[in-house]
Amino acid sequence: MRFAIDLGFDFGGLGDGFLDSGLSFLALGFMALLYSGLLFFVLIVLYKLYLGTLKRTFDACSPENCEMNSPHLVWLNLIPIFNLYWIFLTVIKLANSVKKEYAALGISRECSGGYTVGLAYPICFSVSLIFSLFSLELAYGVIAVGFVCWIIHWFQVGKFLGIIKKRKQSWMLPPPVSPTNGQGTRMYIHKDGKLYGPYPIELLRKYVQQGNFTTEDLACHDGQNWVTVAEVPGFAPPSPQPPFDDVCRALV
Incomplete structure (x- = not known):
């Protein structure tokens, strides 16, 4: 009888341990899911801001220099899978548009249009998908490099946009004066x-x-x-x- 009581007590303690472990596992899973969702939301917001900078740069370029048929097509980069292709096209067209606009505005400083670093970050993100099948550590390292390239490209494009807008503002003059002394406009x-x-x-x-x-x-x-x-x-x-x-x- 004593053996049965002791045995029952031991099983009861073991059951409580399993219950506590299960609750702890669920809590950790919920927290991980919550933080992952928050991180995903922040990245989406940052990516939309980045794409907004690209769109404004296309808008700042003259129609004859803008290689993107419509700057609104930049938002196609929000479509999963498809953006793996479209971001390359966007970066290339943006670089060419900026270089043409620099030449048209007579800006003498050298301009790459963000071509190199702009292509580097989508390449890193694409390669990381392949590396994740073999080594997560290597994939995370490539993602980190791609993230740095993405931030650099964002700042580069913002700088190009500022230079273009500043040059165009210097060309925006008040309407010419029409004097009354017969000299004309x-x-x-x-x-x-x-x-x-x-x-x-x-x-x-x-x-x-x-x-x-x-x-x-x-x-x-x-x-x-x-x-x-x-x-x-x-x-x-x-x-x-x-x-x-x-x-x-x-x-x-």
């Missing part, structure tokens, strides 16, 4: 990265004739749109002066 001229003016049409025509400006230099005729001097309304290229020999021949 005044023009701003952009030449070799510098702004000149405003000049009346007559004075601008004189400067072109003297060689200070050319008809291919950019001019602002309405405060917003830039055209060549030759395309300025009311401007006619100065007629070329006849050669000296022709003048002498005419006098004879």
